[in-house]
Amino acid sequence: xxxxxxxxxxxxxxxxxxxxxxxxxxxxxxxxxxxxxxxxxxxxxxxxxxxxxxxxxxxxxxxxxxxxxxxxxxxxxxxxxxxxxxxxxxxxxxxxxxxxxxxxxxxxxxxxxxxxxxxxxxxxxxxxxxxxxxxxxxxxxxxxxxxxxxxxxxxxxxxxxxxxxxxxxxxxxxxxxxxxxxxxxxxxxxxxxxxxxxxxxxxxxxxxxxxxxxxxxxxxxxxxxxxxxxxxxxxxxxxxxxxxxxxxxxxxxxxxxxxxxxxxxxxxxxxxxxxxxxxxxxxxxxxxxxxxxxxxxxxxxxxxxxxxxxxxxxxxxxxxxxxxxxxx
Amino acid sequence: xxxxxxxxxxxxxxxxxxxxxxxxxxxxxxxxxxxxxxxxxxxxxxxxxxxxxxxxxxxxxxxxxxxxxxxxxxxxxxxxxxxxxxxxxxxxxxxxxxxxxxxxxxxxxxxxxxxxxxxxxxxxxxxxxxxxxxxxxxxxxxxxxxxxxxxxxxxxxxxxxxxxxxxxxxxxxxxxxxxxxxxxxxxxxxxxxxxxxxxxxxxxxxxxxxxxxxxxxxxxxxxxxxxxxxxxxxxxxxxxxxxxxxxxxxxxxxxxxxxxxxxxxxxxxxxxxxxxxxxxxxxxxxxxxxxxxxxxxxxxxxxxxxxxxxxxxxxxxxxxxxxxxxxx
Numbered sequence: 106x107x108x109x110x111x112x113x114x115x116x117x118x119x120x121x122x123x124x125x126x127x128x129x130x131x132x133x134x135x136x137x138x139x140x141x142x143x144x145x146x147x148x149x150x151x152x153x154x155x156x157x158x159x160x161x162x163x164x165x166x167x168x169x170x171x172x173x174x175x176x177x178x179x180x181x182x183x184x185x186x187x188x189x190x191x192x193x194x195x196x197x198x199x200x201x202x203x204x205x206x207x208x209x210x211x212x213x214x215x216x217x218x219x220x221x222x223x224x225x226x227x228x229x230x231x232x233x234x235x236x237x238x239x240x241x242x243x244x245x246x247x248x249x250x251x252x253x254x255x256x257x258x259x260x261x262x263x264x265x266x267x268x269x270x271x272x273x274x275x276x277x278x279x280x281x282x283x284x285x286x287x288x289x290x291x292x293x294x295x296x297x298x299x300x301x302x303x304x305x306x307x308x309x310x311x312x313x314x315x316x317x318x319x320x321x322x323x324x325x326x327x328x329x330x331x332x333x334x335x336x337x338x339x340x341x342x343x344x345x346x347x348x349x350x351x352x353x354x355x356x357x358x359x360x361x362x363x364x365x366x367x368x369x370x371x372x373x374x375x376x377x378x379x380x381x382x383x384x385x386x387x388x389x390x391x392x393x394x395x396x397x398x399x400x401x402x403x404x405x406x407x408x409x410x411x412x413x414x415x416x417x418x419x420x421x422x423x424x425x426x427x428x429x430x431x432x433x
Numbered sequence: 434x435x436x437x438x439x440x441x442x443x444x445x446x447x448x449x450x451x452x453x454x455x456x457x458x459x460x461x462x463x464x465x466x467x468x469x470x471x472x473x474x475x476x477x478x479x480x481x482x483x484x485x486x487x488x489x490x491x492x493x494x495x496x497x498x499x500x501x502x503x504x505x506x507x508x509x510x511x512x513x514x515x516x517x518x519x520x521x522x523x524x525x526x527x528x529x530x531x532x533x534x535x536x537x538x539x540x541x542x543x544x545x546x547x548x549x550x551x552x553x554x555x556x557x558x559x560x561x562x563x564x565x566x567x568x569x570x571x572x573x574x575x576x577x578x579x580x581x582x583x584x585x586x587x588x589x590x591x592x593x594x595x596x597x598x599x600x601x602x603x604x605x606x607x608x609x610x611x612x613x614x615x616x617x618x619x620x621x622x623x624x625x626x627x628x629x630x631x632x633x634x635x636x637x638x639x640x641x642x643x644x645x646x647x648x649x650x651x652x653x654x655x656x657x658x659x660x661x662x663x664x665x666x667x668x669x670x671x672x673x674x675x676x677x678x679x680x681x682x683x684x685x686x687x688x689x690x691x692x693x694x695x696x697x698x699x700x701x702x703x704x705x706x707x708x709x710x711x712x713x714x715x716x717x718x719x720x721x722x723x724x725x726x727x728x729x730x731x732x733x734x735x736x737x738x739x740x741x742x743x744x745x746x747x748x749x750x751x752x753x754x755x756x757x758x759x760x761x
Contacts, residue, residue, distance in 0.1 A: 191538040
């Protein structure tokens with residue numbers, strides 16, 4: 106009989122296996138401590154869970170996919186360690202970032218070690234699957250770098266278009282979710298069709314996930330969200346909301362938006378309030394919600410197309426729904 | 434008939450293939466430009482040449498090992514890009530370093546992309562060899578990170594011992610030479626014994642190579658060396674020479690050395706002259722030359738043990754000799 110794991114059990118399993126499989130107690134300590142630190146900050150472990158959820162659709166023995174699930178998690182945290190340094194972030198999951206606790210060189214070098222560690226975990230798979238798994242991982246890793254590069258370039262551009270933004274978040278966020286799922290499918294010996302549907306599910310849910318992030322940053326509940334509401338507005342981040350608002354705005358609205366974009370040292374509350382008002386008025390919020398729903402539906406369609414019993418799709422559907430309904 | 438390639442032909446072949454195989458003309462440009470820049474700075478291409486020289490001992494069709502040779506070169510340049518940033522270097526091969534030409538974030542992110550690119554090149558091998566090749570590469574890459582970590586830690590320590598220093602340069606420099614050779618051997622279907630001898634040849638020649646570097650920095654010919662003579666002395670770098678001098682010194686010599694180590698804003702020429710004098714007087718120079726010769730002989734012994742015709746060992750012997758006799 107097939108054993109359907111539920112998400113909380115999978116996450117506990119990942120946390121347990123992370124401590125078993127990854128050896129932090131190595132020399133030089135200062136290389137490994139920051140790795141243990143960032144992984145122990147918690148986070149939702151969504152990406153490794155996707156690998157195991159996809160794998161579990163086709164196979165029960167989770168041991169066979171857990172190293173690759175951890176590889177995805179280690180890779181994701183490598184990108185956080187380097188991105189936090191590049192973006193000059195201060196806090197990650199409520200704790201000071203690595204380059205603040207240690208220093209910049211540590212964040213660079215321990216990050217490099219994490220990328221290598223991720224490859225070592227990826228490689229722990231049956232050798233007949235290794236070429237495909239490895240190629241998928243490398244292509245995805247390179248895409249994530251490209252996404253980060255575009256994201257940084259967008260900071261100093263004022264003419265970012267919607268398609269450019271969507272391509273950037275596809276690279277920076279969505280492909281890793283697709284990769285996580287596809288890896289689970291390959292390890293579970295899924296058909297090429299099912300493997301492709303799971304990848305596309307990941308891309309679509311990843312795009313929806315990022316648009317949800319953009320919305321939460323403006324419309325989230327301050328008591329639950331974790332970060333300060335309006336952070337994106339204050340730093341003029343080119344989100345889907347801002348790009349859409351600028352596109353949809355009439356002349357007067359556009360002038361107002363441009364005015365607030367030019368204000369750096371103004372009253373923060375006022376800027377957030379006024380820009381949020383413009384997001385509502387220009388229907389940027391509605392457009393963003395509509396786009397998010399579109400991607401969510403596309404993801405669900407991919408799930409429907411999978412040639413497995415509906416019973417086995419339940420847990421991934423639940424995860425998709427929770428990502429859409431999340432408040433933080 | 435076996436076709437023995439000579440070193441200059443191999444280096445030309447590597448430079449040609451680098452431009453053919455690595456696609457620099459991709460988006461985003463700002464991610465790929467720094468990669469093309471650092472690879473085009475030249476350098477001696479010793480590491481990829483080692484892969485092809487080792488491969489050529491067992492096989493003629495260089496096409497079968499060129500991607501892995503390039504992987505080693507791309508990896509080496511990835512470490513240079515990140516190390517230059519961490520070490521705050523200004524110049525690399527006579528040109529400004531990447532983080533100066535672009536910025537720090539570019540050096541971080543393009544470096545990350547190079548590490549991934551190196552993995553993609555490594556993976557382009559027959560699938561039955563992939564697990565071994567990949568494992569060798571990852572283990573080596575992690576060792577190089579460890580070496581860089583130790584190197585950075587040594588900067589703020591005053592009690593570094595000779596064994597610690599030798600272990601650091603083994604990790605930071607020698608293992609990549611060993612890996613380059615071993616990869617060529619594996620791709621050439623060498624026996625496990627020959628593969629191991631080539632790896633050990635690389636470790637020993639790598640250690641000798643680094644000791645030669647330490648010597649050149651003090652005793653090199655300013656007209657040929659490329660960098661300023663005495664750079665290591667001025668920044669109190671814990672080289673084999675300094676560690677040995679401190680070990681060998683009598684009380685008076687030790688006091689003098691400690692005095693010069695404490696002088697930061699003194700006359701540069703005088704500090705270099707006096708410390709060099711102490712290196713001679715304490716026999717640190719002679720000890721370093723002796724140790725270097727020991728490693729060189731150990732390397733030659735490994736070459737002798739290889740179960741192939743002496744004719745096929747000639748080119749690697751020539752390279753080893755040129756590394757020992759080099760003046761820059």
